[in-house]
Amino acid sequence: MRVRQIITTARAPLAVAAVLLAAGAGLPATAAADPPPASGWRDPHDPDRTVVSDPAQYVNPFVGTKPGDTDFGNGGGGGNTFPGATSPLGMVQWSPDTVTYQHGGYYYDDQRIRGFSLTHLSGAGCGDYGNIPFLPFLGDTPVGHEAFSHAHESAEPDAYGVTFDNGLRTELTTTQRSGAARISYPAGQAASLTVDAGRAFNKAGGHVEIGTDTISGYSDGGGFCGSGNRYRVYFTARFDHPFTRSGVVRDGGLDTTRRSATGGSDGIAPQPARTAEAQSRLQHGPARPDRPVHPDAPDEGSGARAMVSFAPGSTVTVRVGLSFTSAAGAAANLDAEQGGAAFDRIREAGRAAWNGMLGRIAVGGGTEQQRRTFYSALYHSLLHPSVLSDVDGRYPGMDGKVHRTEDGRVQYADFSGWDVYRSQIQLLALVAPDEASDIAQSVVNQGAQGGYFDRWTLANGGTGVMIGDPLPTIASEIHAFGGTRFDAEALLRQSLTGRHNDLERPGHPAYDSKGYLPVGTNGEWGPASGTLEYGSADFALSQLADRLGDRTDHDALLRASANWRNLFNPANGYVQPRRADGSWPKFDPSSGDQYAEGDGAQYTWMVPYNQRGLFDAMGGNAQVVDRLDFFFQKLNAGPTAPHAYLGNEPSLNTPWAYDYAGRPDRTADVVRRAVTTVFSDTPQGEVGNDDLGEMSSWAVWGSLGLYPLVPGRADLVLASPLFPHTTITRGNGVRIDLVAPQASADARYVHGLTVNGVPSNRPWVDRSLVNHGGRLRFRLADTADPSWGRDAADAPPSYDVGPDHPVAGTVTEPGGHCLTAAPAVRLADCGSGADQHWQLAGDGTVRSVGGCLTGTGTAGELRMRGCDGTGEQQWWPRRDGALVSPPTGRCLAAGADGLRLAACDGSSDQRWQLPDAAAWT
Known part of the structure; x- marks a missing residue:
């Protein structure tokens, strides 16, 4: 007979061997008399809590075994x-x-x-x-x-x-x-x-x-x-x-x-x-010659x-x-x-x-097909990484030697890094934080034994497949989601070293000196996309450093995460390839040249930690919404199209971008369309390779109406739940309830939300929901609410490099002269004119009349230019008073020959008195 089971409390995922021990004693693994309806039921003593019996019955392992769309x-x-x-x-x-x-x-x-x-x-x-x-x-x-x-x-x-x-x-x-x-x-x-x-x-x-x-x-x-x-x-x-x-x-x-x-x-x-x-x-x-996509195997062995x-x-x-x-x-x-x-x-x-494991996310209501799609996706999300160590803890390391884990710990393998850092690893950490902690320690062990973090590791070897620096991001995300039982300090140390390792970060000298990977960077596939990937990794590490109390490395990594600005071209509003001399080559947004498995139209949106900065550089919310609407005219258009490509990773963050532009109704619409049309419960239920659970995890998050958009943080942006009732029971006892009584395939628009009983107009929730649990209660309808989530103050947070709140005043050099903006950037006797009134803005710019202070690396030129969101307008005010231009690596200097950008040397002519410095350093 089949053992049926009711998931009622948070606990570690059952190891099969542990269940067999119970069986050896003549006892069933889990017994339940008169199980409740399998589709999910609500506890009469706790109305917000949903329980599901035998969720495995909804899983179709054949999902994904047949092509669902164009190759x-x-x-x-x-x-x-x-x-x-x-x-x-x-x-x-x-x-x-x-x-x-x-x-x-x-x-x-x-x-x-x-x-x-x-x-x-x-x-x-x-x-x-x-x-x-x-x-x-x-x-x-x-x-x-x-x-x-x-x-x-x-x-x-x-x-x-x-x-x-x-x-x-x-x-x-x-x-x-x-x-x-x-x-x-x-x-x-x-x-x-x-x-x-x-x-x-x-x-x-x-x-x-x-x-x-x-x-x-x-x-x-x-x-x-x-x-x-x-x-x-x-x-x-x-x-x-x-x-x-x-x-x-x-x-x-x-x-x-x-x-x-x-x-x-x-x-x-x-x-x-x-x-x-x-x-x-x-x-x-x-x-x-091309090999056939589906070759036949020879009969001989x-x-x-x-x-x-x-x-x-x-x-x-x-x-x-x-x-x-x-x-x-x-x-x-x-x-x-x-x-x-x-x-x-x-x-x-x-x-x-x-x-x-599956019962840790218990959904109630919905259709049979929706439950099958959901649990099939959850199942595929939890297949990898794979156990590598034996029952005695022994495993082969990345150095070819046999190592042993600490008692009770497991070493894992098979990290599809470039893929799973986006949402699969966060889902795994959500439902199984203990196992996720071992996965994070496995990442640390791989880096220590191999001497660097590879991008895509299989068994006990690296492959160098894909781009970016995703393994440190994975471990940082596990830490953010409460999987903290690993050596996070060692991870940060190894990651900081790895940023300067050719194996881990091809092209790092250019990235460190210029702030981007130029066209033709040796050893780098897709320099434009690689710059964005490195930026996401730097941001995730900055958040880990912050949680560990390391403000110095936090600041430096956060500054590096702004390198996307160095590839942002204000003339066309795209993040695009750039030559080493700073010039822009001919550009077609639908071309995949200099990008990995995508194009400029798709990768431009991939600044998930600073959507506000990106949107301002694009011209503001109205222009952004128009571009997004055009982008989502097709959901899976392929890697060389001006539309979305949801069959692959680079587009996965983009449906959630509307939340930052005051249109959460559009996020709800696109996410629901994707969940119900891109994914299904049939063998052809996926339109692109699942990448060790990444694509399936996106379907799970989309069905929940939550998404971990920001690398290295546990904040969640919102769409809307597909199911009327959902209970997430984490492996550490934390519980999250999602209640949306009107939810259906059509009822996708939020008309009201309470968070732990308090009304909220914010299309996001902070990390306390993941870390401490809580209850979200949605009121949904099949038509959009023109007001919910539209206020700019309610948008999800973006993480930029400037002060949280702009500070203003004079910028004074040691000799007592003031930085002056007009008619040209210069030093002058201090007065009360508007041209000596400067604002240090949240996006890292230094602003006055005439726009933003702009510096170039060609001849150390300084000038005022209209604020355009580019890297040349970024400044890093350091605690020693220096004002650094990150893309040039030079400091603003005052001398007898006037203002200039010079090599940072700590001299007195590079120490500025800045307005309200304590507010942002």
Whole structure:
């Protein structure tokens, strides 16, 4: 029987092994008499609290296994997910692989299975893993694949089953570090199985050892996105039936004299250019023939393929342990997590573990389809990162050495950094802060062992894939969301060092000296987008430094986060590529040149921590709203269009931008349209690769009507809830209730909001909701309210570099003369004229009559120019009295030859008396 479960209290996600311990005592994992309606119910003793029974029933693991829209060349037009069995954040992902390859291993339109491999990535835009496929078959001769029908296939959290057309049935389930398969062979033919240790999605090698009822060995793989990463995974498989025949497959037959073999195979996964090096080869090297997007795998296996047989008609259970550390670790993981538990008990415990995690967000009301879309997205959001360490804490480090975690801690792997820092890691930290703390410590460990933070790490290796500096951002966000049980001080120290490491931040000398990555920056793919990514990382780190009490590094990092201004062109209102000499090349907003997987129209909005500064530079709210309305005429237009591309990451923050422009009704509309049309509960329910849960997490946040827009902070901007009742029960006892009785697909506009009973017109909530819990009660309708959230004072906060409130007065040099704005920037005797009245503004500008003080690095020129939001008008008043021009790195100096920009040297002619300095330093 299936164990049903009611989630009633906050607790850690159930590990399958822990549930099995309860089962060993003869007790069900969780018992419930007369469970409430599965769609979610409200506690009569606590009307705002929603409870859901067995949320796993709403999960469709097939979502994302079939393209849902056009393949725009960024990993496919589908989710690239896999439907097989796995635990939350599990090491083992035991899933079917079809003959027709799709990243993730499974292509829904192909009903031929070539094996059930033990390792997978959910939603990546490149291929890796797919190690050690098991393939049951009938007869004495190995086969390359078996045919099946979707009518005889099923998948649910931690359970997969399929009956081949020949009547052979395979069922799969897992614990975190092990798996179990039950194979039911029909009578009348030989019951056989192959296990291939030398086969994976990419070029692989391996070794296999065959016993009387065991198969063990290891598999080597790597080559993610064509990079040089390599890993080794060990396995131990134990069968409950002895082999009647066994050996190594050679030349299509069985060599029964061999008990071991070593061999390898070529990979089949296309590897698109996702690194700067690969992009350079693609653009400047000889043309290479394109590989098909969905190639077919050859039927032959590797030279390390074992074959075993059983008595006809047998039902065989095989248990498999994995380890990235050692053969002994694989066996120990299997023993610790399964023991002697029956297959059905393992499967029930796995479902209970998933219910323990999924039930932390309990939705009530809505349609069946909406609940299925929601919980399928939540499920896919919680598959990665993946457990790397064994039950004894041992794991292979980024330095190739074996390390051990502290007792009770877990090391995680598989960080899709460029993707998941946007919303997946925050969702994981929201529901599971303890696990998130271990994930943050895993980031710290990776940096310490590897000497830098890689952008996209797989197993215990870096790949250099994508752009930016996302891993420190991930850890900072976990810290902001309450996952503080890690060495945050070490993270900050390592991150500050990494900002000057070529491996971590290609192009950092230019970024540090010029304030942007110029066109043609060596080692950088998409310098314009890379500048924005570095800025987001710097901002997230500035917030971590602030929480740790480090004001000096906070100030410097916050200043660096304003570097987007150096690529903002006031002539056209776009963040665009710029040459090293400061000139602007010819620019087309719909061109992807100098951007990664997007274009200027899409990336210009990617200043999530300072939307106010960006919008002011664009000309104000009215112009911004018009541009956004045009932008969202299409929701998934691809990477070279003037419209949104919600099938990929760079556009994900933009639907929420309306909140900052006084139009939260437009945010509510676009988010609801995206949630209900871009995502669904079918195999084609995603329009772009899921990227280890990032796209799914966006659908979850969108359905909640909340979003963690600002990197490194736990503030949330608002749309509106899709469900009438939602209870979020965090793993640390904090509870959040979202109540929206009128919510529906159409009723999306906020007409009223109370936060803990207090009326609010703000389309955002501060970090106290995440950290301490609370209740949001929405009043919704299907028409927009012209007044709610429109007042500029109610807009979400933007984080700029100037004082919180503008300060004004004179700017005086040590000799007693005053900075004067007209008729030119100069020093003059102090008087009472308006041209000596200066305002230090919140956007980092120094303003007087004639506009903003502007400095250029070409000849140290100073002049007044209309305020335009560019980097040349940024000034950094330091505590020692210096006034620094960040893009030039020079200081405002007063000398006998007049005013100039000079190398900062701490001399007296660079120390200014500034108005009300205490208010902003």
